[in-house]
Amino acid sequence: MPAAHILVIENDRATQQLIALNLGMAGHVVSCAPDAASALMLLEDDCPDLILLDWNLPECRRGLSGLALVRRLRTQPRTRALPVMMVTARASEADKIMALEGGADDYMTKPFSPREMLARVHALLRRAPRSAGWQGSAHDTSDTAGLRLDPHTLRVMAGARELALGRVEFKLLDVLMRHPGRIHSRAQLLDQVWGNAVYLEERTVDTHVGRLRSALQPAGYQRRIETVRGSGYRFVGAAA
Structure with a gap:
């Protein structure tokens, strides 16, 4: 180390x-x-x-x-x-x-x-x-549906507008955006965002998804984080 x-x-x-x-x-x-x-x-x-x-x-x-x-x-x-x-x-x-x-x-x-x-x-x-502790994007930045993520600075851009995301919300969005349309269970998101070395309840994911949607709302991207009843969450890459 x-x-x-x-x-x-x-x-x-x-x-x-x-x-x-x-x-x-x-x-x-x-x-x-x-x-x-x-x-x-x-x-x-x-x-x-x-x-x-x-x-x-x-x-x-x-x-x-x-x-x-x-x-x-x-x-x-x-x-x-x-x-x-x-x-x-x-x-x-x-x-x-x-x-x-x-x-x-x-x-x-x-x-x-x-x-x-x-x-x-x-x-x-x-x-x-x-x-790249949370197995971040394969490239330096993620760019999907007009959202651009920079894992080095934790900046999120919607066009020319910077959105204010917390550290956990950034990691959560990065995981979802890397596979648009894929459904991620709460357990999978806990493992990928927080790591399996810490104990958290699955409702923690719901709390941070709510914060993520609030952060995306000023640019109109909150609906791209879709709840799949009984399964989890996914990022909608195409226009919703």
Whole structure:
């Protein structure tokens, strides 16, 4: 695994040092921040390859918890595709689903072993968009029915108009557009978009399809994402 720049956002100093030590021993370059405000200042100067983020950050100054920070990062073009792993003591299924649906790519509960952490970190780095982590388009861009996707910048163009898609919605659209007319089950979309290393319910797909349609609506493309009752979803390449 090539060396990566990893930002650790953790307010407990002992946990922060443990994570940084093990990442450093694995050959990675590590930056650390104790809260969201400090992390945002670091991100203004440099964008890492991966973020490890505690949920229970001190909500001071800018008042952002770990989950709120993830949601904010997903609204910014520069950090929209940045892989984020939540590292937290919150272990309930509801918390995991909330974090993953809120924009986190993986979720690791405390206490954890250094070996598990490194395995999850390396899995996320392999799946990152620049490494074609979700088995992206065979070409640099996808162009179907007037929509053009660039996997390197996560930009979506409808003619000359740029549409604002989140990272997950982009990946979902990319999967659907690569095979216009093919029906994808919810289970298939979960595997192709999120990967089989994370647990999510199939209703998560419905939530993100709704967000994708909302993002496509300004250009009139929302009806191209078609629901096939009892089967899943497909992208309609021809005029609907």
